[in-house]
Amino acid sequence: MTQILVATTDGIVEFPDGGHALEGMEVNALAFAGGVRYAIANASMVLRHTLDGWQEVGPVDGQRANCLVASKAGLFVGTSEAHLLKESPAGFVGLDSFESAPGRADWYTPWGGPPDVRSITEDDSGVLYCNVHVGGIQRSDDGGATWTPTIDIHSDVHEVTTAPGTILAATAWGLASSSDGGITWGFDAQGLHATYARAVAVADGVVVMSASRGPRGNASTLYRRPLEMSGSFERCGGELPEWFSDNINTGCLSARGTTVAFGTEEGELYVSKDSGAAFARAAERLPPVRWVEMI
DSSP, rough: OOOOOEEEEEEEEETOOOOOEEEEEEEEEEETTTTEEEEEEEETTEEEEEEEEEEEEEEEOOOOEEEEEEEEEEEEEEEEGGGGEEEEEEEEOOOOOHHEEEEEGGGTTTTSSOEEEEEEEETTTOOEEEEETTEEEESSTTTTOEEEOOOGGGGOOOEEEEEETEEEEEEOOOOOOETTSSSEEEEOOOOSSBBBOOOEEETTEEEEEEEEESSSSTTBEEEEEEEEEETOOEEEEOOOOOOOOOOTTTTTTETTTTTTEEEEEEEEEEEEEEEEEEEEEOOSOEEEEEEEEEE
């Protein structure tokens, strides 16, 4: 049975059994790999779930921890000010290779602050993709030793994920996709009411993506389309309201098999069993949701 882990401003709530862990902590991000759960708590420490429960892997000093990936090459954490850390025997250490990534001097934010690492993912072959906001997507074929830029940074990427043979990104220009490792990209916004996308996931060959009118989340909802059929977005249905007032955010949309789940700032959890065609509300009155992960 698929389990849904919902990271909130007050710990992790697990569905369908309703378990609650790490109460009193804001859990900012989750990851799952090799049967092991990982979490970022209070934007400052990384935790690993073992047979003895949740144990601290190490602190993240001096920066806000935003996201993490437990990859074949090790555990990586993306932080504020666009730093990338890797677990080592001495704790989490910054990657010099990422500090000197090509194009770094051009990374920016529209409001003039420093950029962030916003999402990280790994494909089935172990290639890493690291999304900088705003700085595009960096690719590493060698476990983080070197990095290569892959997309126009002005596309304003908010989340990167992968499907077999494909890289997908939720951007301010709609869905971006590449089938050649990021050398070339196509953009698809046909059928969307607006192009600003914060979250994307793939459910059994179907892309599910959020869309709204902008950073403040005006008129936010979810769309779906077959992975291989551009220009065919349709709105997800079921018990979804006409619009959400806030964006369905990076990390808050997850898929496994045909099950799709997402959480909201208002503390609601919605679940679909048919690749996003129809959602039912599975929970309400949760603390604000920060991340959703399926195991």
